[in-house]
Amino acid sequence: MAERRKYLKIITASFSLILLFAFLMGWFLKTPDGRKYPDREPVYFWHMWTSGWKKVVEGICDDFNRSQDEYEVIPLSIPANVADSKFLLATAGGDPPDCMAQWNQVIPQFAESRLILPLDEFMSPREYQFFLDHAFPIAQKIAYFEGRHYCMPLALDVRACYYRLDHLREEGLLPDSAPAQISNRAEYQEMLKYMPRSMEQLVTWGWQLHRFDEKGRLARLGFIPQWFRMIAPLFGGGFYNWENGELTLNTPENLRALEYITEKNKVIGFDRLLRFRSSLTGKHGADWPFAVGKRSITIDGQWRVSQLEKYAPDLPYMTAPLPPPREGGKEEAGWVHGNFMIVPVGSKNPQGAWAFIKFWTGFDDPEHAAVHYTKAGWLPPLPQIAQSGVFTRYVENHPQFETFINLLDSPNMEPTPPVPFQLLLYDMIKRADESATRGNMTPRQALENLEEGVNNELRRRKKAVQDEK
Amino acid sequence: MKHESIKGYLFISPWLIGFLIFVLIPFAASIYLACTEYDIVSPPVWVGSENYRRLFFDDPLFWKSLGVTLKYALIAVPLGTFVGVGLALLLNLNVRGIRFYRTAFYLPSIVPMVATCAVFSWVLNPQIGLMNSMLRLIGIEGPAWLSSEPWAFYSLVLMSLWSVGGSMVIYLAGLKNIPISLYEAAVVDGANAWQRTVHITLPMLTPVIFFNVIMGTINAFQYFAQAFIMTQGGPEDSTSFYALYLFKRSWRYLDMGYASAMAWILFVIVMTITVLLFLTHKKWVHYGG
Numbered sequence: 001m002a003e004r005r006k007y008l009k010i011i012t013a014s015f016s017l018i019l020l021f022a023f024l025m026g027w028f029l030k031t032p033d034g035r036k037y038p039d040r041e042p043v044y045f046w047h048m049w050t051s052g053w054k055k056v057v058e059g060i061c062d063d064f065n066r067s068q069d070e071y072e073v074i075p076l077s078i079p080a081n082v083a084d085s086k087f088l089l090a091t092a093g094g095d096p097p098d099c100m101a102q103w104n105q106v107i108p109q110f111a112e113s114r115l116i117l118p119l120d121e122f123m124s125p126r127e128y129q130f131f132l133d134h135a136f137p138i139a140q141k142i143a144y145f146e147g148r149h150y151c152m153p154l155a156l157d158v159r160a161c162y163y164r165l166d167h168l169r170e171e172g173l174l175p176d177s178a179p180a181q182i183s184n185r186a187e188y189q190e191m192l193k194y195m196p197r198s199m200e201q202l203v204t205w206g207w208q209l210h211r212f213d214e215k216g217r218l219a220r221l222g223f224i225p226q227w228f229r230m231i232a233p234l235f236g237g238g239f240y241n242w243e244n245g246e247l248t249l250n251t252p253e254n255l256r257a258l259e260y261i262t263e264k265n266k267v268i269g270f271d272r273l274l275r276f277r278s279s280l281t282g283k284h285g286a287d288w289p290f291a292v293g294k295r296s297i298t299i300d301g302q303w304r305v306s307q308l309e310k311y312a313p314d315l316p317y318m319t320a321p322l323p324p325p326r327e328g329g330k331e332e333a334g335w336v337h338g339n340f341m342i343v344p345v346g347s348k349n350p351q352g353a354w355a356f357i358k359f360w361t362g363f364d365d366p367e368h369a370a371v372h373y374t375k376a377g378w379l380p381p382l383p384q385i386a387q388s389g390v391f392t393r394y395v396e397n398h399p400q401f402e403t404f405i406n407l408l409d410s411p412n413m414e415p416t417p418p419v420p421f422q423l424l425l426y427d428m429i430k431r432a433d434e435s436a437t438r439g440n441m442t443p444r445q446a447l448e449n450l451e452e453g454v455n456n457e458l459r460r461r462k463k464a465v466q467d468e469k
Numbered sequence: 470m471k472h473e474s475i476k477g478y479l480f481i482s483p484w485l486i487g488f489l490i491f492v493l494i495p496f497a498a499s500i501y502l503a504c505t506e507y508d509i510v511s512p513p514v515w516v517g518s519e520n521y522r523r524l525f526f527d528d529p530l531f532w533k534s535l536g537v538t539l540k541y542a543l544i545a546v547p548l549g550t551f552v553g554v555g556l557a558l559l560l561n562l563n564v565r566g567i568r569f570y571r572t573a574f575y576l577p578s579i580v581p582m583v584a585t586c587a588v589f590s591w592v593l594n595p596q597i598g599l600m601n602s603m604l605r606l607i608g609i610e611g612p613a614w615l616s617s618e619p620w621a622f623y624s625l626v627l628m629s630l631w632s633v634g635g636s637m638v639i640y641l642a643g644l645k646n647i648p649i650s651l652y653e654a655a656v657v658d659g660a661n662a663w664q665r666t667v668h669i670t671l672p673m674l675t676p677v678i679f680f681n682v683i684m685g686t687i688n689a690f691q692y693f694a695q696a697f698i699m700t701q702g703g704p705e706d707s708t709s710f711y712a713l714y715l716f717k718r719s720w721r722y723l724d725m726g727y728a729s730a731m732a733w734i735l736f737v738i739v740m741t742i743t744v745l746l747f748l749t750h751k752k753w754v755h756y757g758g
Binding site for chain 2: 084085088092114115217274275276277278345423431434435438440456460
């Protein structure tokens with residue numbers, strides 16, 4: 001027994017020593033940093049893309065690194081739910097990345113807190129002027145806060161309607177002569193003629209396309225208007241007056257839009273919709289409810305075109321802008337968001353960051369940039385890329401993409417208002433939408449609540465500024 | 470003795486330094502920050518009691534989140550205690566395969582929270598989830614658990630029972646600690662199983678119940694991860710727990726001063742409840758001899 005105990009002790013001690021040795025070796029050995037070009041200036045780049053998108057982004061970084069011999073971009077993918085806090089702490093602690101790709105609505109908030117540099121602080125005057133003269137208006141609006149521009153949009157996200165042509169045909173909503181599948185621009189142009197001209201017509205189509213099971217549960221959703229922030233501009237409303245810089249919340253147009261959404265949701269039944277939506281667990285790629293036939297008409301972004309090409313290449317579908325109501329509406333209106341590059345205050349290499357941004361956004365070489373944009377199915381911030389040969393060929397092969405290109409240029413597309421409490425405002429607008437749609441408040445009450453909440457926030461901010469003075 | 474003390478302090482110094490830097494100093498700093506407007510990056514601006522005034526008079530979501538959290542504490546803590554004690558009593562029986570049962574009931578409490586949330590999102594799916602499928606078998610059409618009011622809140626309460634194994638193990642340890650002589654004496658006096666449970670087991674278990682109730686209450690007031698992952702505070706703020714709202718205020722809206730004031734209110738509430746529990750404990754907690 002004693003012999004066995006002694007033996008065990010020796011084994012335990014040896015094992016502990018090996019562990020300690022391994023720990024110390026790890027401690028003293030230099031950790032390889034994996035840099036391919038150690039002689040170049042590093043540009044630390046953070047982003048939130050994962051899986052397939054991460055590969056695309058890393059491809060752009062590799063391409064940039066190969067394209068010149070001064071900088072090396074080192075990308076790091078940060079989990080989206082902690083990205084903002086990590087960025088804030090790193091910047092506050094004086095060790096930020098050189099640039100970061102963002103998609104949360106943080107520009108005015110970060111700009112007001114002096115967390116990010118305005119574009120004119122790292123671009124040459126000529127380059128900044130080029131941005132002002134050429135970037136799509138919506139790209140400029142997303143970057144805007146109190147007279148300056150604070151980010152460079154890398155890719156814009158625009159939403160439109162996706163139609164399942166097989167469902168429309170099955171319901172007799174298309175003439176027999178209409179193309180069965182869109183494979184070129186001529187067919188796309190022809191099909192545009194048959195798409196609904198008004199919101200009312202679209203909703204009527206949607207109702208015809210709904211399918212219910214024997215218990216009255218939704219088995220397929222035709223179309224239902226949703227997303228107050230998207231629908232409000234179509235009804236002539238919206239949330240910001242760009243001329244006088246004031247918020248426009250409780251307006252007759254917005255009320256009309258919210259009432260319309262609420263009324264249409266009520267007809268189909270909120271509980272029924274809720275249950276149906278809960279069952280639609282797939283959100284990305286092949287299991288997208290539209291692709292699997294659970295939805296006939298849906299509102300979604302341009303990235304779906306490339307996803308459908310990959311996961312459902314034979315799916316007969318069409319894209320078209322959301323139509324406005326018959327009266328008092330605006331054509332090609334809606335809500336826009338995007339991915340944009342920010343350069344933090346304290347960036348050690350803003351010029352390297354700018355060189356990378358320029359490369360990505362095609363400031364010097366739109367043709368080359370278009371290769372990346374078309375590979376990912378992104379919308380560019382500059383018309384030069386959209387008009388490049390590469391992009392034109394892409395749109396010829398993917399005619400449904402044209403809808404989004406056209407929407408980019410529309411003056412009626414709006415981002416979330418550029419106020420310093422943008423995320424709070426966004427949440428408040430969503431809350432008003434939810435309260436009205438669920439029937440817990442009337443649309444009028446929901447908008448009054450929204451306005452009151454925002455006015456409280458504005459009063460508080462005004463008072464804080466006065467107190468500071 | 471002095472030499473011994475120095476050695477003791479030296480041994481605990483890593484923890485002491487960590488506590489000082491990462492707990493005590495931020496704790497003290499937050500007293501000051503609660504009276505400022507602060508966004509992490511810019512210097513804090515003194516606003517006095519304005520944050521507290523806003524919280525109490527201008528912010529309906531503050532009251533809503535406080536109400537949700539209080540309701541959760543009032544329902545989930547007693548429910549968890551009841552189920553935990555019940556399970557411990559069952560798992561204290563001397564039956565075949567008891568070790569397997571104990572392990573099976575304890576295992577869920579060590580499953581990572583994110584994985585648990587992912588599983589429950591599926592289980593509670595109104596159309597294709599296990600819960601409603603089972604209810605359908607007995608002719609009931611279950612609700613949209615996580616996306617309708619008030620079911621989202623009760624879904625989270627229900628989910629809290631999933632990790633009851635953690636407290637169950639402590640109750641089980643408490644049960645093992647009850648002197649066997651008490652039961653022997655009771656049997657000699659003719660006490661039946663129910664009488665032994667009510668008059669011996671439960672009173673002797675009250676110190677452990679007291680401990681678990683205090684810990685459970687503190688945890689209930691800090692409830693965050695499940696609501697953050699599964700409901701994001703919705704629908705209609707019905708699962709907007711206090712800690713979740715505090716997190717949104719600080720990291721989403723960069724309102725750190727306001728969030729600090731919220732944290733201090735939370736601290737005062739938790740302290741008050743803990744003190745109240747301690748004040749009452751002499752009346753119902755028995756420490757044996």
